[in-house]
Structures are given as structure tokens and as C-alpha cells.
Amino acid sequence: MWINRQTYEHLVFDGVKRNEEARVLDAQNRVLQVNLDWLRVRVNQLEHERAQLLFNYTGVKVAVPEIQRAPETPVHPLNELPSFADVGEAEAARLGIEWDAEGHVIYKDK
Numbered sequence: 001m002w003i004n005r006q007t008y009e010h011l012v013f014d015g016v017k018r019n020e021e022a023r024v025l026d027a028q029n030r031v032l033q034v035n036l037d038w039l040r041v042r043v044n045q046l047e048h049e050r051a052q053l054l055f056n057y058t059g060v061k062v063a064v065p066e067i068q069r070a071p072e073t074p075v076h077p078l079n080e081l082p083s084f085a086d087v088g089e090a091e092a093a094r095l096g097i098e099w100d101a102e103g104h105v106i107y108k109d110k
Contacts, residue, residue, distance in 0.1 A: 040067045 044066050051062045087095070096108035 037069065040069065043067055 047064050047066070051064045054060055054062050087097075092098070098106045098108065100106055
């Protein structure tokens with residue numbers, strides 16, 4: 001299959017442009033994460049100071065909330081898809097799933 005040279009160059013230019021935008025956004029995201037980490041530390045420090053001041057002046061101990069970064073769990077996109085594995089005859093009968101004579105799936109109400 002052949003494509004026009006102009007179309008090819010346009011596709012290459014778009015790819016380079018998208019890669020550069022992704023690089024810039026990645027750098028901005030890193031800066032944002034550093035700023036949020038600093039903000040978390042400061043808010044946690046202020047919460048501890050507030051709790052200590054309340055204890056010093058009133059003698060009341062206050063629970064101190066702590067803000068933390070959510071753990072980054074790598075999730076593969078294919079793990080979020082439903083499973084299409086065969087459930088077996090016994091499980092299908094229990095779920096009320098059968099086949100008709102033409103091979104169509106029939107879901108029976110329980």
C-alpha cells in the first residue's frame with residue numbers, strides 16, 4: 001500500500017509533536033509531584049504543631065491526621081478486562097446458562 005509523501009510527513013510531524021508534548025507534560029507532572037510532597041510535609045508539620053499547642057494549653061490530646069501520597073500500584077491494563085475463560089458445565093448449570101440447538105447462549109432466570 002502506498003501513501004502520499006505529504007501525508008507521510010504530516011504523520012511523522014504529528015508523532016514528533018505528540019512525543020514532545022508528552023515529554024513536557026511528564027516534566028510538569030514531576031514538578032507538580034515535588035510541590036505536592038512539600039505541601040504534604042508542611043501540612044503534616046502544622047497539624048502536629050496544632051495538636052501540641054492544644055495539648056500545652058488545654059491538656060487535651062487530639063488525634064493528628066497525616067496526609068500521605070497514595071501508593072503507586074502498577075496495574076497492567078489487561079488485568080482490568082473481564083475474564084473470558086470457560087466456567088465449566090457445572091458452574092454454568094449453577095448460574096443458569098445453557099445453549100440452544102443453534103449454539104446461542106441462553107440465560108435463565110433464577
